Amino acid sequence: xxxxxxxLRFMLNKGLRPAEVAHLLEKTPPRERQILWNLLNQxxxxxxxxxxxxxxxxxxxxxxxASEVLAITESLETDDMADxxxxxxDRVMKELLQxxxxxxxxxxxxxxxxxxxxxxxxxxxxxxxxxxxxxxETVLRYLRRHKEIPETTDTLFVVSRKGSYIGVLPLxxxxxxxPDVMVREVMNTDxxxxxxxxxxxxxxxxxxxxxxxxxxxxxxDGHLLGRITIDDVVDVxxxxxxxxxxSMAGLDEDEDTFAPVMKTTRRRAVWLGINLITAFIASxxxxxxxxxxxxxxxxxxxxxxVASMGGIAGSQTLTLVIRGQALGHxxxxxxxxxxxxxxxxxxxxxxLWALVVAVVAVLWFQDMTVGVVIALAIVINLLAGAMAxxxxxxxxxxxxxxxxxAGSVLLTTITDVVGFFAFLGLATLFFA
Amino acid sequence: xxxxxxxLRFMLNKGLRPAEVAHLLEKTPPRERQILWNLLNQxxxxxxxxxxxxxxxxxxxxxxxASEVLAITESLETDDMADxxxxxxDRVMKELLQxxxxxxxxxxxxxxxxxxxxxxxxxxxxxxxxxxxxxxETVLRYLRRHKEIPETTDTLFVVSRKGSYIGVLPLxxxxxxxPDVMVREVMNTDxxxxxxxxxxxxxxxxxxxxxxxxxxxxxxDGHLLGRITIDDVVDVxxxxxxxxxxSMAGLDEDEDTFAPVMKTTRRRAVWLGINLITAFIASxxxxxxxxxxxxxxxxxxxxxxVASMGGIAGSQTLTLVIRGQALGHxxxxxxxxxxxxxxxxxxxxxxLWALVVAVVAVLWFQDMTVGVVIALAIVINLLAGAMAxxxxxxxxxxxxxxxxxAGSVLLTTITDVVGFFAFLGLATLFFA
Numbered sequence: 001x002x003x004x005x006x007x008l009r010f011m012l013n014k015g016l017r018p019a020e021v022a023h024l025l026e027k028t029p030p031r032e033r034q035i036l037w038n039l040l041n042q043x044x045x046x047x048x049x050x051x052x053x054x055x056x057x058x059x060x061x062x063x064x065x066a067s068e069v070l071a072i073t074e075s076l077e078t079d080d081m082a083d084x085x086x087x088x089x090d091r092v093m094k095e096l097l098q099x100x101x102x103x104x105x106x107x108x109x110x111x112x113x114x115x116x117x118x119x120x121x122x123x124x125x126x127x128x129x130x131x132x133x134x135x136x137e138t139v140l141r142y143l144r145r146h147k148e149i150p151e152t153t154d155t156l157f158v159v160s161r162k163g164s165y166i167g168v169l170p171l172x173x174x175x176x177x178x179p180d181v182m183v184r185e186v187m188n189t190d191x192x193x194x195x196x197x198x199x200x201x202x203x204x205x206x207x208x209x210x211x212x213x214x215x216x217x218x219x220x221d222g223h224l225l226g227r228i229t230i231d232d233v234v235d236v237x238x239x240x241x242x243x244x245x246x247s248m249a250g251l252d253e254d255e256d257t258f259a260p261v262m263k264t265t266r267r268r269a270v271w272l273g274i275n276l277i278t279a280f281i282a283s284x285x286x287x288x289x290x291x292x293x294x295x296x297x298x299x300x301x302x303x304x305x306v307a308s309m310g311g312i313a314g315s316q317t318l319t320l321v322i323r324g325q326a327l328g329h330x331x332x333x334x335x336x337x338x339x340x341x342x343x344x345x346x347x348x349x350x351x352l353w354a355l356v357v358a359v360v361a362v363l364w365f366q367d368m369t370v371g372v373v374i375a376l377a378i379v380i381n382l383l384a385g386a387m388a389x390x391x392x393x394x395x396x397x398x399x400x401x402x403x404x405x406a407g408s409v410l411l412t413t414i415t416d417v418v419g420f421f422a423f424l425g426l427a428t429l430f431f432a
Numbered sequence: 433x434x435x436x437x438x439x440l441r442f443m444l445n446k447g448l449r450p451a452e453v454a455h456l457l458e459k460t461p462p463r464e465r466q467i468l469w470n471l472l473n474q475x476x477x478x479x480x481x482x483x484x485x486x487x488x489x490x491x492x493x494x495x496x497x498a499s500e501v502l503a504i505t506e507s508l509e510t511d512d513m514a515d516x517x518x519x520x521x522d523r524v525m526k527e528l529l530q531x532x533x534x535x536x537x538x539x540x541x542x543x544x545x546x547x548x549x550x551x552x553x554x555x556x557x558x559x560x561x562x563x564x565x566x567x568x569e570t571v572l573r574y575l576r577r578h579k580e581i582p583e584t585t586d587t588l589f590v591v592s593r594k595g596s597y598i599g600v601l602p603l604x605x606x607x608x609x610x611p612d613v614m615v616r617e618v619m620n621t622d623x624x625x626x627x628x629x630x631x632x633x634x635x636x637x638x639x640x641x642x643x644x645x646x647x648x649x650x651x652x653d654g655h656l657l658g659r660i661t662i663d664d665v666v667d668v669x670x671x672x673x674x675x676x677x678x679s680m681a682g683l684d685e686d687e688d689t690f691a692p693v694m695k696t697t698r699r700r701a702v703w704l705g706i707n708l709i710t711a712f713i714a715s716x717x718x719x720x721x722x723x724x725x726x727x728x729x730x731x732x733x734x735x736x737x738v739a740s741m742g743g744i745a746g747s748q749t750l751t752l753v754i755r756g757q758a759l760g761h762x763x764x765x766x767x768x769x770x771x772x773x774x775x776x777x778x779x780x781x782x783x784l785w786a787l788v789v790a791v792v793a794v795l796w797f798q799d800m801t802v803g804v805v806i807a808l809a810i811v812i813n814l815l816a817g818a819m820a821x822x823x824x825x826x827x828x829x830x831x832x833x834x835x836x837x838a839g840s841v842l843l844t845t846i847t848d849v850v851g852f853f854a855f856l857g858l859a860t861l862f863f864a
Contacts, residue, residue: 017641017642019640019641019642019643020641023641023760023761026759026761027756027760027761027762027763027766028766029766029769029770029773051641140607143607143608144607144608144609144610146608147608148604148608149604149607149608150604151604151643152586152643152645153604154584154586154603154645171586171603171604171607172580172581172583172585172603174607175572175575175576175581175603175606175607176575176576176578176579176580176581177576178576207666208451208663208666208667208670209449209451209452209455209483210449210451211451211583211584211663213584213586213645213662230645230662230666231640231643233666234639234640234662234665234666234669235640237666237669237670237673238640238669238673241669241670241673241674241677242673242755244677245673245676245677245680245751245755246751246755248677248751249747249748249750249751249752250744250748251748251751251752255752257752257755257756257759257761257762257770258761258766258769258770258773260773261773261776261777261780264773264777265776265777265780265781268745268748268777268781269781269784269785271744271748272741272744272745272781272785273785275740275741275744276737276741276785276788276789278740279736279737279740279741280737280792282736282737282740283733283734283736283737286732286733286736287733287796290729290733293725293729293732293733294726294729297722297725297726299732300718300722300725300731300732300735301715301718301719301722301725302715303732304711304714304715304718304736304739304848304852305708305711305712305714305715307736308707308710308711308714308844309704309707309708309711312682312703312704312707313700313704315681316681316682316683316700316703318681319677319678319680319681319683320681320683320687320689323674323677323678323689324459324689327458327689328455328459329455329458329459329689329690330459330689331459334459334460334461334690337461337690338461338689338690341461341690341692341693341696344693344697345693345696345697345700348693348697349697349700349701349704352701353701353704353705353708356708357708360712364719412740416736420736
């Protein structure tokens with residue numbers, strides 16, 4: 001038992017890299033996670049913490065004093081430290097900033113002054129800067145005097161005497177240039193600096209499109225503030241992509257897979273409650289047609305098919321449009337084409353499957369009218385699904401509501417209501 | 433009109449970067465896309481093509497001869513060229529390889545010999561290698577003689593005389609080291625090479641965990657084959673994350689947002705057909721209780737609520753587990769804890785919402801029995817949803833079936849069947 005603990009302690013502190021320890025913690029249930037965390041040496045805690053998801057970070061930080069948090073995060077890069085501090089309750093964060101030394105505080109406060117989801121919130125302040133009017137030889141000598149260049153440095157930033165950003169000098173170019181050449185002559189001025197208030201998904205798109213490894217960040221006056229590196233951008237890409245998936249199920253993209261029971265129950269309850277309203281609305285629609293249902297029991301048997309087909313078709317459109325929005329493919333200028341295509345696709349698939357369902361229904365209940373009614377209702381509901389799936393995300397986005405979060409609930413409401421209303425309403429007419 | 437075309441041609445060929453042109457094409461409907469493509473200069477076509485999604489690539493390539501494809505892809509990096517070739521029909525690909533020059537062919541064939549979703553399929557063969565027994569000074573001189581070092585080179589690879597991988601020398605270290613020191617003394621041998629057959633999602637995880645920019649790839653004998661760079665890994669991360677979202681709606685992660693009508697209709701029809709089977713199974717279950725429904729019409733009004741609540745709760749669990757599998761958090765060793773938590777959460781939320789629904793149902797239909805029946809059915813169905821949501825992805829994965837693709841259909845089948853069966857079955861007992 002003691003030997004095993006010793007082994008575990010060794011593995012956590014010597015055997016695994018901090019990112020691997022974080023991964024291990026993420027896949028461990030709460031009680032065991034706490035035991036593993038306690039076995040970790042204090043000097044590794046900050047390193048490990050920065051690799052954890054927001055939810056798991058907050059859980060661990062909630063049990064720490066401001067001074068402890070400071071002690072374990074002090075040695076981190078500014079952006080990573082700021083990331084962690086953002087998970088602290090306001091009270092603890094304020095306390096922590098007060099006990100910090102002045103230089104560190106001003107650096108952290110600069111990063112914290114930008115929202116977490118902007119270029120400013122992603123950036124790091126550890127840039128290596130050079131002047132344009134020196135030779136490559138001087139740059140090489142200057143670097144050699146440094147013991148270490150910050151990790152993931154692939155370019156040096158060229159700035160004016162006043163700190164204004166001018167251009168970049170990639171290390172690969174530095175290494176292939178004649179030492180006597182001036183920086184001004186070899187630097188690359190094509191690389192635009194990123195404005196500190198650029199949203200992080202736009203930063204990610206730039207990095208993806210230009211295959212960047214790092215990029216300079218400037219304030220509105222063009223002063224170099226810091227740099228963004230690809231490792232932080234990768235986190236943004238991962239989170240943005242997870243966001244749609246998780247939100248569509250009413251989950252948070254940072255959701256800790258092994259969150260404790262009560263936390264999970266509370267979060268899920270909200271989503272179930274919202275969906276219950278949807279379900280009641282659908283029931284109310286069915287309730288309008290109690291008399292018809294009472295007369296033709298086959299309708300009760302078949303009605304879920306109409307709602308379900310509309311819901312599935314609508315979700316396909318919704319998912320495609322939400323992903324299209326996230327990738328920046330879908331916008332006002334091309335939504336018209338998409339709307340038309342979805343409508344045509346909905347009509348074609350509606351006709352196809354309406355026919356199939358009608359044939360089965362007629363054979364099953366030996367009633368032609370039931371077949372006609374369900375066929376019409378399916379076509380109507382697939383068209384409704386296509387329209388809702390295309391327009392809902394556009395409308396929600398323009399209202400500033402997250403389409404991934406609200407879209408699926410609203411879509412189901414629409415396809416349920418339209419599906420039941422069309423099917424039972426038509427049946428009431430036909431069987432009257 | 434002619435002036436506008438001229439402007440457009442200028443923008444495509446001079447104004448925008450290839451990645452931006454690709455982004456523009458991705459958000460353009462088919463006919464206009466073809467027009468834009470035709471305005472593009474041939475020497476840019478390959479560059480643009482490599483930034484397009486697989487689906488859009490295949491569409492454009494389908495209209496080209498082998499010799500044209502060769503002409504526009506010849507200047508690309510080997511891995512990017514191989515990526516594009518993989519979208520070609522087999523016949524065209526064979527033809528293309530035959531007309532290629534021998535050196536290029538052998539390089540492309542080496543990359544193609546590894547599946548697209550492995551390290552070998554991701555790698556590039558343009559590595560800069562050095563020997564351990566030379567000085568830093570020699571390395572610097574050797575690099576200066578090169579006019580250009582491949583883009584995104586952040587490390588040089590140290591190899592033995594026989595081409596075996598030994599370690600890496602980061603450019604940042606090269607620049608801060610005394611020129612007289614031997615490579616052997618400053619190189620980093622901690623960085624493990626990636627085996628060519630490592631699955632790409634594992635490669636992505638390594639890059640994320642170790643904040644890598646590039647990594648060496650070796651064959652089973654330890655010979656350096658090439659290197660993987662972060663820009664290709666970012667694509668893997670984006671696609672893996674999109675995969676779950678899109679698959680759960682029965683869509684492909686490479687799906688072209690602006691695919692033409694017939695292609696879209698065909699693909700969607702398959703998914704609707706599969707879901708129709710689910711819907712019919714649910715209907716068949718309802719059909720078993722026609723007599724009960726005939727007697728108590730309130731049951732028809734309320735039954736969608738039971739199915740819907742179970743489906744929603746089950747989807748939340750399913751989504752969480754599928755994301756957990758993708759992140760490597762959920763596995764055999766911890767699924768037991770997760771299963772228990774989901775069951776407890778399901779029971780708690782089941783009890784809460786069962787109570788709410790029961791009260792509403794009793795007030796609505798002035799019937800205590802209906803309230804009791806629906807309360808019991810909701811608890812049962814939320815438990816079924818929790819079980820199915822946890823176990824289905826584990827079972828599917830162990831069978832080699834993609835949980836994101838098959839999971840949601842199977843889950844809905846289970847929660848519909850259990851929901852209708854429990855509700856109508858209990859009602860039959862209680863109202864007998």
